[in-house]
Amino acid sequence: MPKILNVEHLRKTYTSGSKQLTVLDDINFSIEAGETFAIVGPSGSGKTTLLGLCAGLDYPDTGVVELSGANLGNLNEDERARLRNEKVGFIFQNFQLLPTLTALENVVVPLELQGAKNPAKIGRELMGKVGLGDRLQHYPSQLSGGEQQRVALARAFSNSPSILFADEPTGNLDQDTGDRVVQLLFELNQEAGTTLVIVSHDLELAQKCNRLLRLRGGKVVSNEVLIES
Template sequence: MSILRVDNLTKTYPSGGQPLTVLHAVSFDLQAGDTFAIVGPSGSGKTTLLGLCAGLDRATSGSVWLNGIQLDNLSEDQRAAVRNEHVGFIFQNFQLLPTLTALENVLVPLELRGQRGAAQTALELLDRVGLAGRAGHYPAQLSGGEQQRVSLARAFANRPALLFADEPTGNLDPDTSERVVNLLFDLNREAGTTLVLVTHDLELAAKTQRTLRLRGGKVVEDISSNNQIVI
């Protein structure tokens, strides 16, 4: 069964009385454990596509199935419940809660699910990303790379079926980026998670099994890592 299926997805916004289509009839199908990059210039529709795939927004037309669940007709609360159950997120600006420590940030998704032994699980995840010794520090006391590693630990806390990463190295220097990327792919491989990655970094995209290139909201290339054209 597909873990993520996108069928003829289109998104249009009203703009000065005229419809503005930012995504045109995009389709693809991913299996469990796939790694997938979405690339393209600014304004090409990458983040819009990511948001639709994750159920953060609803398409104008077309369909999304996330782990077998069709998102199209679900309410906002129902889509949020699907995300909480099946999805992890990593963002360019980390999006850690500033009033919570590193450990508490990782604990949040575990506690929302009422998981037993949540504190121990959170500490083990921080240890996995090399930050067990920084568990009591607040985001403002951590470097950018450390904050992104906390967000990695948080993203994998629920062992998500899908991980959506939006420019995860966009605010990091090259050395820190490399460390975060290695952790991301290691954790992803260990958990068997499907990774959907939006990036401007073509070197990062090349690490995935498949790359979808957008321009003007349209798919202009869909190619696997062995240079086989998918479409």
């Protein structure tokens, strides 16, 4: 299978006062198209920083990130944004829905910006798949946390991404609600054939993936195959 994400010798440091803090140190791994891949580690191990670098939201100090065949280091901001719009989906811990838009509009607006045909039809279908066909005109403030995350799921899959980055997707949800969101995430992902990259402190969630990368202190401590893809 072709590699959809390739990371080589990635290093990221931040300056805090007079000190240099190394958040990631010589990170190497690759992900095949269609894989489900989890990144786990204790708080402060560099998980979210790594996700941002892989998605082209930030720049490493040294190292290479190749996403969907493109070397992110060779792209300017506009080219990175275009690549994300066309190839990448995101799910965040805090949902990041636009409060002034209805649930349906939160899913449809990104499609409209991309010039998709029949965006409202696609949006309604996705909202139906996540079990919110009766909540289309509700605003985020009128939805529970689980419902908001399901809207975010529908939005994430709306552009048929090649790769989906999920940063602590159940972090703000109770156990039962989180389990339902995870079930939907994997169902939608399998149906779409998307590559899924999950950052989580939840080992039970991570172990549902094909592979598991463990970080500690900014370094890779293991890269395990859990389920043959």
